[in-house]
Amino acid sequence: MDNKIETTAEHVEAAAMRLGRAVYTGDGPRPGPEIAPLPDAITKKPFEEKSPAEWAYERLILYIKNFEELLDGEQEVAMGLTDTGAGVLRIEGLGYFDPDIVTFYGTDGTGARIQLVQHVTQLNVVLRATPKPDQAAPARRIGFDLAKGLDEA
Numbered sequence: 001m002d003n004k005i006e007t008t009a010e011h012v013e014a015a016a017m018r019l020g021r022a023v024y025t026g027d028g029p030r031p032g033p034e035i036a037p038l039p040d041a042i043t044k045k046p047f048e049e050k051s052p053a054e055w056a057y058e059r060l061i062l063y064i065k066n067f068e069e070l071l072d073g074e075q076e077v078a079m080g081l082t083d084t085g086a087g088v089l090r091i092e093g094l095g096y097f098d099p100d101i102v103t104f105y106g107t108d109g110t111g112a113r114i115q116l117v118q119h120v121t122q123l124n125v126v127l128r129a130t131p132k133p134d135q136a137a138p139a140r141r142i143g144f145d146l147a148k149g150l151d152e153a
Helices: 007-018 052-069 142-152
Strands: 075-080 086-096 101-107 113-119 126-131
Touching: 007 101, 052 075, 052 101, 052 126, 052 142, 075 101, 086 126, 086 142
Parallel strands: none
Antiparallel strands: 075 086, 075 126, 086 101, 101 113
16 A cells, blocks of 8 residues: 555646657657647546557557648558568547447558457557548548547547
8 A cells, every 4th residue: 555645736736737758869750749738639538547449549549640740641541560470550530438348440452441440458559651532532530520429538
């Protein structure tokens, strides 16, 4: 049992503190969601009250949004699938089912619908820059749409 006594201010400050860290070398990527301020939509509910699925879902949205900010106008985000033989999933949606399931919705390289349902303890996500399927259309940026969804929750 922890006998530490905290004031209300200390408890609030501890709950708002960043729980991540990232170090980059040379010309590596710019700082990501590990060290950027958390959006208000994510900090409304203390992380201690979130299920592992909800907490993973919210952070995945931040990673996708950050990854997309690094892409040029000819690229979109997709997800490389590990150990499934299914290849790449062009991400079109993301969800979670409490307490421990995260779901990715999208299409594969042939345009067929694909859905990945994954337990949070098995979560491995490879974000990939892929060419836009329609070169005439502007690149989709789903991270921004997903982040808007956080405000609606």
